[in-house]
Amino acid sequence: KHSLSSNLSDSPFATEGITEIVTNQKGPLHVEFSSVVNLDKLIEEGSVSPGGRFRPKECVSQQKVAIIIPFRDRELHLKYWLYYMHPILQRQQLDYGVYVIEQTGADLFNRAKLFNVGYAEALKEDNYDCFVFSDIDIIPIDDRNIYKCYDQPRHLSVAIDKFNFQLPYPQIFGGISALSKQQLLKINGFSNNYWGWGGEDDDIYKRLSFRGMSISRPDLMIGRCKMIQHERDKLNPPNPKRMTQLSHTIQMMDKDGINSLSYSVVSSEKSSLYTRISVNIGSPP
Ligand code: UD2
Ligand code: MN
Numbered sequence: 001k002h003s004l005s006s007n008l009s010d011s012p013f014a015t016e017g018i019t020e021i022v023t024n025q026k027g028p029l030h031v032e033f034s035s036v037v038n039l040d041k042l043i044e045e046g047s048v049s050p051g052g053r054f055r056p057k058e059c060v061s062q063q064k065v066a067i068i069i070p071f072r073d074r075e076l077h078l079k080y081w082l083y084y085m086h087p088i089l090q091r092q093q094l095d096y097g098v099y100v101i102e103q104t105g106a107d108l109f110n111r112a113k114l115f116n117v118g119y120a121e122a123l124k125e126d127n128y129d130c131f132v133f134s135d136i137d138i139i140p141i142d143d144r145n146i147y148k149c150y151d152q153p154r155h156l157s158v159a160i161d162k163f164n165f166q167l168p169y170p171q172i173f174g175g176i177s178a179l180s181k182q183q184l185l186k187i188n189g190f191s192n193n194y195w196g197w198g199g200e201d202d203d204i205y206k207r208l209s210f211r212g213m214s215i216s217r218p219d220l221m222i223g224r225c226k227m228i229q230h231e232r233d234k235l236n237p238p239n240p241k242r243m244t245q246l247s248h249t250i251q252m253m254d255k256d257g258i259n260s261l262s263y264s265v266v267s268s269e270k271s272s273l274y275t276r277i278s279v280n281i282g283s284p285p
Contacts, residue, residue, distance in 0.1 A: 024091045025143045029084075033228045037083040043272045048086055051270035052098030061095035063148050065178075066128040068118030069136050070111045071102045071276075072235070077136045077228055082273045088143045096147070097126065098274040100136075104266050107283040109236040112190035112200035114281065116261045119189060121268075121277050131184060132156075134176040137228040144222045147178065152216040153208050154178040158223035165224055173208070173215065174201035175225070186211045188257030191245075195284035197232065199242025206249040 048054050055061070067089075071078065078100065089096055101118040103109060115133050122128050130149035138157050145156055157175030159165040187207035194200035208215070217223060239245075245252075266278040 024093075026091070027142060027144060028224075029088070029141050029143060031084055031139050031141045031226050033080055033226070037079055039079060039083055039273065042083065042086055047090060048273055050272060052082075052086075052272075052274035053096070054086070054090055055095045056090070056093040059093060061093060063095070063130040063180075064126060064128045065094050065096040065130045065132055065148055066118070066122035066126075067096055067098045067132045067134060067147065068115055068122065069098070069100045069134055070109075070114035070118070071100045071136055072109060073233070074136045077230075078274075080228060081134075081136055081139065084139045086273060088140065089147055091143055092146050092148075094147060097122065097128070100274050100276045102276060102278040104278050104280055105283075106235060108195040108239075109197070109233065110192070110195050110200075110281055110284075112194050112203065113192040113261070113263070114279070116189045116192060116258055117263050117277070117279050117281065119184060119258065120261060121265070125275075129181050130178060131181070132176065132178045135174075135227075137230060138175050138225050140176075141224045141226055142222050145218050145225075149178050149180040149183070150216045152214050153183050154216045156218065156223065157225045158217045159220045160225045160227050162227045162229075165220065167217075167220075171202065171205045171215075173205040175227075177204070183208075183213065184258070186213070188253055188259055189261070191249075191252065191256050192261060192281075193252075193256055194239055194242065194245065196239035196242075197236045198238050199246055202242075202246055203249050206246065207253050210250055210253065 099118050099122050101114045103114055119131055132147045138160065155173055155177050158167050191200060191203050194203060263279050263281045266280055268277045
């Protein structure tokens with residue numbers, strides 16, 4: 001990455017306050033979900049290596065970024081994500097890999113556990129130092145919103161159309177976030193115990209703040225995003241225990257997370273634009 005390093009810090013994550021010159025960004029983008037997209041051109045172009053790996057030719061990136069997407073039965077959304085995100089990530093000159101972590105079976109969905117699985121699986125492939133955790137259905141509409149890690153955990157989806165391009169509440173950490181390996185290890189990753197919709201994102205926020213970290217965000221212009229409209233998935237109803245669980249984060253976080261993660265890989269497939277890892281993550285108690 002072309003950046004003007006000052007002697008403020010040598011850390012690749014401490015970039016706040018340092019001017020970054022990335023020549024090929026465009027700013028605001030046109031993103032819409034009304035017409036079906038075709039991935040053939042992107043595949044033929046050949047810029048993305050099998051499994052969804054990319055490395056810029058012009059420079060050496062500061063970080064190696066694994067993008068982790070929790071997934072089940074959202075094939076259409078995945079198409080949009082690949083179609084819009086690969087060109088953006090390439091213009092950002094990132095060294096990145098895309099990992100779609102698919103929950104198999106018909107149990108309640110568990111987004112945060114799939115994040116932990118994605119972290120563990122990506123590290124088996126390469127020495128990633130930054131992890132971007134993203135919903136499948138949110139696309140930034142400004143390519144200056146960089147998918148990398150900062151000196152504090154980063155929340156990227158700050159101004160979503162669904163929420164009138166505002167932050168719904170200051171502690172929100174759902175949607176798209178980026179944490180370095182170090183930041184993740186500090187909080188023992190994420191909880192494995194949130195089955196169904198909701199709460200898991202607030203649990204992550206609590207872990208971060210209990211470990212003395214704060215949230216870094218782009219401003220409300222650069223942080224604009226569009227979300228694909230959708231119904232609540234059948235196997236992802238609101239988790240009725242989420243409020244109770246959230247009152248125990250502090251006691252649970254040291255024993256529930258990366259250090260207690262158990263799952264098995266059912267299949268792993270490198271397709272032209274991403275790696276799909278299908279996993280059995282067990283069932284709720
Ligand atoms: C909100 C949050 C999201 C998460 C969720 C509660 C924002 C902008 N979004 O999104 O981050 O905290 O609430 O869990 O704050 N998924 C599947 N298949 C399923 C179910 C979920 O692939 O059957 C994946 C997919 O990547 C999806 C994500 O999980 O984008 C979150 O689920 P959602 O889109 O149904 O949740 P939503 O939009 O209410
Ligand atoms: Mn959604």
